[in-house]
Structures are given as C-alpha cells and as structure tokens.
Amino acid sequence: MFRFLQWLLRRERLLRFASPLFGRFNPFLREHRSNPHATWQSLREAEPVYRSRIFGAWVLTRYDDVLHVLRDQNFTTDRSGVPLMQLISRLTRNDPEFSATIERNLLTTDGADHLRLRGLVSKAFTPRRIEQLRPKLQAVVDDLLDRAGENGEMDLIRDLAHPLPVTAIAELLGVPSRDRDLFRAWSADLVQLLDPLQGRGGMAPPRRANRELFAYFKPLLAERRANPRDDLLSAMIAVEEDGRSLSELDLLALSTLLLVAGHETTANLIGNAVVALLRHRDERKRLAEDPALITRAVDEFLRYDGPIQMTDRAVREDCVIGGKQIRKGQLVAVVLSAANRDPERFSDPDRLDLGRVDNHHLSFGQGNHFCLGSQLAKLEAEIAIGTLVRRFPDFTGNPDPPGWIRSIILRGPVALPLRLA
Numbered sequence: 252m253f254r255f256l257q258w259l260l261r262r263e264r265l266l267r268f269a270s271p272l273f274g275r276f277n278p279f280l281r282e283h284r285s286n287p288h289a290t291w292q293s294l295r296e297a298e299p300v301y302r303s304r305i306f307g308a309w310v311l312t313r314y315d316d317v318l319h320v321l322r323d324q325n326f327t328t329d330r331s332g333v334p335l336m337q338l339i340s341r342l343t344r345n346d347p348e349f350s351a352t353i354e355r356n357l358l359t360t361d362g363a364d365h366l367r368l369r370g371l372v373s374k375a376f377t378p379r380r381i382e383q384l385r386p387k388l389q390a391v392v393d394d395l396l397d398r399a400g401e402n403g404e405m406d407l408i409r410d411l412a413h414p415l416p417v418t419a420i421a422e423l424l425g426v427p428s429r430d431r432d433l434f435r436a437w438s439a440d441l442v443q444l445l446d447p448l449q450g451r452g453g454m455a456p457p458r459r460a461n462r463e464l465f466a467y468f469k470p471l472l473a474e475r476r477a478n479p480r481d482d483l484l485s486a487m488i489a490v491e492e493d494g495r496s497l498s499e500l501d502l503l504a505l506s507t508l509l510l511v512a513g514h515e516t517t518a519n520l521i522g523n524a525v526v527a528l529l530r531h532r533d534e535r536k537r538l539a540e541d542p543a544l545i546t547r548a549v550d551e552f553l554r555y556d557g558p559i560q561m562t563d564r565a566v567r568e569d570c571v572i573g574g575k576q577i578r579k580g581q582l583v584a585v586v587l588s589a590a591n592r593d594p595e596r597f598s599d600p601d602r603l604d605l606g607r608v609d610n611h612h613l614s615f616g617q618g619n620h621f622c623l624g625s626q627l628a629k630l631e632a633e634i635a636i637g638t639l640v641r642r643f644p645d646f647t648g649n650p651d652p653p654g655w656i657r658s659i660i661l662r663g664p665v666a667l668p669l670r671l672a
C-alpha cells in the first residue's frame with residue numbers, strides 16, 4: 252500500500268493532472284520543492300488558515316498563528332488519533348522496537364510523559380557538553396576542507412554538510428566516529444519517517460535501519476553501564492529523577508531520535524546556507540570581511556531558508572483560529588518557514604540580511620518541544636560556514652542545485668558542487 256502511494260507520488264505528470272484535487276497546496280510538484288517560499292507566500296496572502304481536504308489538515312502560515320499553536324496546550328504532539336498515525340501504528344504493531352522509535356520519542360509524547368523524558372535527557376545534554384565539542388568540530392571541518400582544497404572542488408553536501416553532523420552526534424553520544432558511514436546510511440533511511448509518503452521501498456528501509464541501529468546500540472549501552480565514560484550515552488544511563496531512570500527502550504529510542512534529528516537537519520541548514528551565499532555575493536563578501544557576523548548570520552540562514560519546513564499538532568478541543576472553526580481531533584500543520592517570512596513580523600522578509608537584529612525565527616520550534624539540539628546545530632553551522640567563507644571566500648557553483656530533497660518537511664539540496672578557487 253505504502254509502496255504504491257510512494258510510486259504514485261513520483262509521477263509528476265499524474266500529479267499535475269490531479270492538481271485541482273490539491274487546491275491551494277500541492278507540495279509534491281517540482282516547483283514547490285525548488286521554491287516552497289512561493290507556495291507559503293501565496294497561502295499566507297490568500298488563506299493563512301487553510302483547510303487542505305486531501306491531507307485532512309489545516310495549514311497555518313502566519314507567524315502569530317504558528318506561535319500560538321506551538322505554545323498552547325490545546326495542541327498536542329500526541330497524534331495517536333490521526334488516521335495516518337493509526338495506519339503507521341498498525342503497520343508497526345508487530346515490531347515493538349520500531350514502534351517505540353515512532354511512538355515513544357520526545358517528539359511524539361506529550362504532557363507528563365514528555366516532561367519526564369525531556370527532563371532526564373536535558374540533564375545529560377548540557378551546554379558544557381556541547382561547548383566541549385568545539386575544538387573537535389573545528390578540526391573535523393579543517394580536515395574536510397583541506398581535502399576539498401587539494402582537489403580544488405567539492406560536493407558541499409557529500410563532503411562537508413553530512414560528515415560534520417554525523418561526526419558531531421557520534422562524538423556526543425560516544426560512539427566511534429569510524430562508524431559514521433553506517434550512521435549516515437541508517438539516518439538516511441530513518442528520516443523517511445518524517446514523510447513516509449515520499450520515501451522509497453515502503454516502510455522496509457526505516458524498519459531495517461531501526462533494527463540495525465538498535466542492535467548496534469545494545470552492546471554499547473551494556474558496555475557503558477559497566478564502564479561509564481564522559482559521553483551522552485553514559486550520562487543518559489546515569490540520570491535519575493524521583494528514583495526513576497530511562498528504560499533500555501527509552502535509551503534506544505532516544506539515541507535513534509538524536510541521530511536523525513541531529514543529522515539531517517543540520518546538514519540541510521549548511522546546504523541551504525551555502526545556496527543562499529551563492530545567490531547573494533554581496534552578503535558573502537560582508538561575512539568574509541566581518542567574520543564576527545557569523546552568529547547572527549546563522550540565525551538569518553535559519554530564518555531565511557530553514558531545513559524544517561513545518562511541524563504539526565493534533566487539536567484537543569474545538570477552537571477558532573483566524574475566524575476558522577477547528578475541530579477536536581483535527582490536524583494542524585504549522586509552517587515554520589512561512590512564519591519566518593511573515594511581513595507582519597519581519598521587515599523586508601525575503602531579503603537575506605546577515606546582520607539582522609530582532610530575529611526571533613521559529614526554525615527550532617517554540618514551547619515545550621523547542622529543539623533540544625539548537626545550540627549544537629548553531630555551533631556546527633557557525634564552524635562549517637564560517638570556515639568555508641574564511642578559507643575559500645570566492646567559491647563558485649550553480650546557485651540552482653541539481654535537485655532538492657523530496658519531502659514536505661525537510662528542505663535542502665541533494666547535491667551542491669563547488670569550485671574552490
């Protein structure tokens with residue numbers, strides 16, 4: 252069933268023919284992938300609280316509405332009543348480890364369960380632990396760029412944007428970085444869970460990746476229980492509150508979530524940022540001349556073209572948003588990328604301004620589920636982009652990448668060849 256839907260959604264001509272069924276929002280078309288901001292702008296201007304019948308969801312594109320939904324407890328991450336989640340639940344029922352990854356992670360629990368889990372992980376995921384990674388990450392970026400420099404060219408995505416976050420998450424968790432190719436492959440398969448309809452091979456690839464990843468982590472967890480080290484795995488094993496600690500299944504599901512959440516997002520942030528720098532030579536020059544701008548620049552890259560387009564919530568009780576009646580049990584998709592370019596909130600929102608102040612973008616979400624890895628992601632992006640611009644300020648490449656990821660949620664180029672003059 253999934254395989255058939257996935258096959259169908261790759262038939263561009265068919266999708267074009269069926270476009271009227273999608274109304275104002277057809278995220279499967281090539282033009283949406285290459286420029287989603289045009290879709291978000293037209294939705295925000297025409298119908299900022301839009302009911303997409305084909306998806307059975309509301310699509311919200313105004314900053315204030317998105318912020319409201321992310322902060323208000325009437326909107327929950329527990330989507331167990333939503334039909335697509337129920338279908339996935341049925342498909343994974345006979346595989347408790349796979350369903351734990353999907354249903355027991357931070358992003359899908361809510362209320363007391365989520366608070367307990369998040370409280371425990373946050374105790375282990377400290378700012379000190381992140382900052383300690385800085386010299387290692389700088390060395391990784393220097394090494395990757397040395398190699399690229401020798402060749403005079405690179406594929407930014409393959410040679411920098413992916414290896415860096417995989418190494419970062421491997422270092423943080425305390426798994427050998429020599430296994431990063433395994434991590435990269437598992438993560439690529441698991442990330443299909445963010446948008447199962449646009450994956451390939453049905454549910455088989457993420458299910459297999461989950462099985463292999465759990466099998467990889469189990470002996471590692473046993474080893475850390477016996478011989479704790481100064482790493483996140485040992486810290487997560489050790490945390491305890493009111494006599495309760497994280498169960499083995501929690502630890503496995505969390506490690507898996509951290510791998511995927513920490514890898515694909517950051518890689519695409521770096522990819523989108525470099526596309527933006529190819530398109531805005533004046534801003535690149537500004538950054539090259541003033542490297543201290545990098546902190547603000549990374550926030551602007553997040554706002555201007557963030558890697559996570561949207562997230563969603565299920566509605567607990569009937570409510571009204573923007574004059575529209577929204578019913579209990581319905582799904583609300585909040586488009587972070589649309590909110591980030593709302594002219595009511597940001598002046599000149601379609602302009603890339605690396606020195607932008609008052610930049611409260613929503614790329615890391617907001618409220619109880621605010622991204623746990625935001626500091627790590629920013630650190631990686633600062634080092635990767637800052638070093639690239641410092642060492643190769645005149646890099647060139649096609650500002651229109653050969654393709655964009657097929658996903659409603661993730662945004663990023665599939666490849667980005669650069670010449671490093």
Ligand code: HEM
Pocket residue numbers: 328357358359369420508509512513514516517520557558559562563613614615616617619620621622623624625627628
């Ligand atoms: C540019 C990079 C990143 C972006 C844009 C991003 C974005 C987000 C967003 C939007 C959410 C909230 C989703 C929601 O409310 O439904 C989130 C949650 C989360 N992120 Fe990130 N993320 C990034 C990097 C990372 C990294 C590096 C890690 C960890 C290593 C990470 C771990 C998490 C976790 C564990 C959650 C769940 C928090 C919770 O539900 O309590 N993220 N992220």
